[in-house]
Amino acid sequence: MTAIANVSDSSQNARKATMAAVSRATIAELAGLDALAGDAVRVLRAPEIGLVMVRGRVGGDGAPFNLGEATVTRAAVALPDGVIGFGHVLGRDKDKARLAALADALWQAPATRDAVEALLRPVRERIAAETALKRERAAATRVDFFTMVRGDN
Amino acid sequence: MYVAVKGGERAIDNAHRLLAHARRGDPAVPEVAPAQIREQLALAVDRVMTEGSLYDRDLAAIAIKQARGDLVEAAFLVRAFRTTLPRFGATDPIDTAAMQVARRVSATFKDIPGGQVLGPTFDYTHRLIDFLLEAGADIAEPARAAADPAAMPRVTDLLGHDDLIERNPPGDPDAPVPDLTREPLDLPAGRDLRLQNLARGDEGFLLALGYSTQRGFGRTHPFAGEIRLGEVELEFVAEDVGFAVPLGEITVTECQMVNQFKGSATEPPRFTRGYGLAFGHCERKTMGMALVDRALRAGELGEEVKAPAQDEEFVLMHSDNVQATGFVEHLKLPHYVDFQAELGLIRQMRAEIAARAAAGSPDGTTLQEAAE
Structure with a gap:
């Protein structure tokens, strides 16, 4: 029971990690997904622009409060064998939401998972490089305090 | 009293054509693109997102262009846009402790895990006009240094371990979160509702009120415990998916004010906190917000309520610049019959x-x- 739950958890985490990479990808980086999917993909939910209410916490650690909204576009597609993929991405790009749904469906289908992973590998590398660069640039602005030596008199 | 008057259509049409012409300015000067506003007037974009209460950098940039740089008008446009969209739900509360930090300073502790990271700041600049910007000089590549892999805990969490500073109760996870975009503001408001109101409130109003507390109108003896800026991941529980799906990252600014509290009959002396949180890089806004948040807790903490910043109705009913501009600017519209x-x-x-x-x-x- 625990083992099964763990497998399903780790599978869900891997799916979430894929979604996270897709959410940061550009349209150009995802363009190869259409060729992977072929023509038989059904649109379950045409891309739709809407809002999510972004929540914060009182004091950062307390009860939730509503900070403000963000635009989100969502879509859903089904592969011929019935696998359903969902796309939710920040912003108002309908094509990106559709591609995100496609990525989710193709990643869940065993036959195409490796191809999706291969397509996302350069995306992940780019994100990692950009994150590292941001961190290094921030680190260069870190203050190094030093204490002046006190005289005796 | 409002009376329908006909006859202004041609004048209005022509006024709007003239507005479009004036917006463009001198045609010999290249037109500004929304992407340029998004990238190069980023703090204006951040303010419009915060006060328009909608995180969408591209949309805010178009609104700023449309409003000819009038940021309150731009926030108004953004607010109007959001009313045309369905709401899919609410995100999980963002975790600012897990922020990808671009800037983090504390005025209370010099040596904190992760250190003082200045980031891109106006602080310590000389406020001299830089004429090189007019000339279009090349920008030096930012310096780089080895990043500290250690986590950057919130400063208030460090103090909280010793019980020297108040902690915030996590709240009932199943309790509904009040939302003033769905229900009219009802007073007295809980701190959650007050923070929503302040988060979308006018920066100038909150700055002035926060300043008033420093000058003695509801003094709260504040220290900037921590200000942090950076990216946080958004996750949203999509019911058809069945788990929290990542949506992408947003940039937020957080300010933790730490304030004196001399204690009460039931509470030992302890530092209390005021909180500010905003979309994008809005440091002044979050500092004003945190000062006012703390001032509004006067009643809860048994302090005398006598200053404007402590008056919940005064603050919450006048903080919204879209509401305020609507009521003030409606005075421009024809009042011929009233005046007659x-x-x-x-x-x-x-x-x-x-x-x-x-x-x-x-x-x-x-x-x-x-x-x-």
Whole structure:
């Protein structure tokens, strides 16, 4: 029971990690997904622009409060064998939401998972490089305090 | 009183054509693109997102262009846009402790895990006009240094371990979160609702109120415990998916004010906190917000409520610049009938005084009576 739950958890985490990479990808980086999917993909939910209410916490650690909204576009597609993929991405790009749904469906289908992973590998590398660069640039602005030596008199 | 008046259509159409022309400015100067505003006037974009209460950098940039740089008007446009969209739900509360930090400073502790990271700041600049920006000089590549892999805990969490500073109760996870975009603001408001109101409130209003507390109108003895800026991941529980799906990252600014509290009959002396949180890089806004948040807790903490920043109704009912500009600017719209009525009244009062004076009224008291 625990083992099964763990497998399903780790599978869900891997799916979430894929979604996270897709959410940061550009349209150009995802363009190869259409060729992977072929023509038989059904649109379950045409891309739709809407809002999510972004929540914060009182004091950062307390009860939730509503900070403000963000635009989100969502879509859903089904592969011929019935696998359903969902796309939710920040912003108002309908094509990106559709591609995100496609990525989710193709990643869940065993036959195409490796191809999706291969397509996302350069995306992940780019994100990692950009994150590292941001961190290094921030680190260069870190203050190094030093204490002046006190005289005796 | 409002009365429908016809006849202004042609003037209005032509005024809007003239507005579009004025917006463009001198055609010999290249037109600014929304992407340029998004990238190069980023703090204006952040303010419009925060006060428009909608995180969408591209949309805010278009709004700024459309509003000719009038940021309150731009926030108004963004607010109007959001009313056209369905809401899919609410995100999980963002975790600012897990922020990808671009800037983090504390005025209370020098040596904190992760250190003082200045990031892209106006602090310590000389505020001299940089004429190189007019000339278009090349920008130096930012310096790089090895990043500290250690986590950057919130400063208030460090103090919280010793019980020297208040912790915030996590709240009931199943309790509904009040939302002033769905229900009219009801007073007295809980701190959650107040923070939503302040988060979308006007920066200038909150800055002035926060300043007033520093000058003695509801003094709270604040320290900037921590200000942090950076990216946080958004996750949203999509019911058809069945788990929290990542949506992408947003940039937020957080300010933790740390304030004196001398204790009460039931509470030992302890630092209390005021909180500010905003979309994008809005440091001044979050500092003003945190000062006002703390001031509004006066009643809860047993402090005397006597200053404007401590008055919940005064603050919450006047913080929203879209509401405020709507009511103030509506005075520009035709009030011909109201004014005719007032004019008629004044004429009648003057006629009555004149008639009494002509009848030989003894002194000026009738004048005052008539005025009343």
